[in-house]
Amino acid sequence: MKKYMIPFILLLCIQCKNATTLSEEERNFATTELDRSKDNLLQSIKGLSSAQLYFKPDEVSWSIAECVEHLTLFSTELFEILEESLELPANPERRKDVKFSDKDLMIYVRDRSKKATTEEDFEPKNTDGNHTATLTTYLDNLEKHINYLKSTQDDLRNHYVNFGTVDAYQIFLYMAAHTNRHIEQIEEIKNTTNFPKN
Template identity: 40%
Template sequence: MKKLIFMASAILMLSFLVVDPISKKERKDALKLLKDTEQGVKDQVKGLTEAQLKFKPGPDRWSIEECVKHIAKSEEMLWQMMDSVMKGAATPDKRSEIKLTDEQLIQRIEDRSTKVKTMEKLKPENIPLKNTEEALASFTKDREKLIEYVKSTESDLRNHTVAFPFGTIDSYQMILFIAAHSNRHTQQIMEVKADPNYPK
């Protein structure tokens, strides 16, 4: 009997040590950012004509359609990267290398005053998506997959890290990165629409 009571007590104590891998607030914040930035992309392209989608403000600038293709392909690639990181071993020893808070990371990615050259395979001309419609469908599929993941995951997101050229982030921050990245290019779409020569 004493042994049973001891075991029950031990299980009860351990249950208090089991911590949600991310807090309720973190889960809620990530889901809101993912949903808001998904809707942001869709709102900006809704009802646009072919001429508006393909208009380029300059020879070295992207059209709205090219922005959407880049968003879609980046979403796929970043999701695959995160999935691969989560399937690997946790790296809690790398947490000391993380220098950006969640808020700082979002601000950094969304800040278009700092220009960044994308890799070759993420340039619109190298993306095998036929048009805006196909790109939006791809983006929606991957974003919904990520939203479902965030809703249900019990994985240790904070102790799986990934190194980027700008520094190391954890997998929870990777989710914020993905959302902020789509917003970065939603802003780019808005810049295209603000051009004086944009078709009306």
């Protein structure tokens, strides 16, 4: 039995050596960006009335409440995206396919000069029933994401998400930048000439 255990232990050691856990700098960067985007969002919608939250600049544009719901849907889906990426074996060979550095990815995602349409899964549908419930779901999800990043030993750098390509760590940076992108959209709505006064 012992002769079979030695190769098994060696294999475990090799896997541990090859695994890449996040550095404290990476953890701090991602959690700080997520916290900052949350604070910016809360500041952007603070004190808005129901008329202001549900105002639409035109028939095809989203309201502020719909922007928040879209962000909430994405934050919920992130759990599944992450789970799917971690189900596959870690693959350091795919690092060459990652298109952006961490900071460049955030700049790219936030850039509203590049218009984009969202997938059907992320289209606002009044899922939670009201804006307050939606915002609560968003904040709960964000807290879970941040707690995960602070403690995970998962090899996020060598697992990948297939829209990009970005690695599993960068999906959290994508989320922060995506929130900031829609904060800019919210500010544009608030600056519309016929935006309700209260």
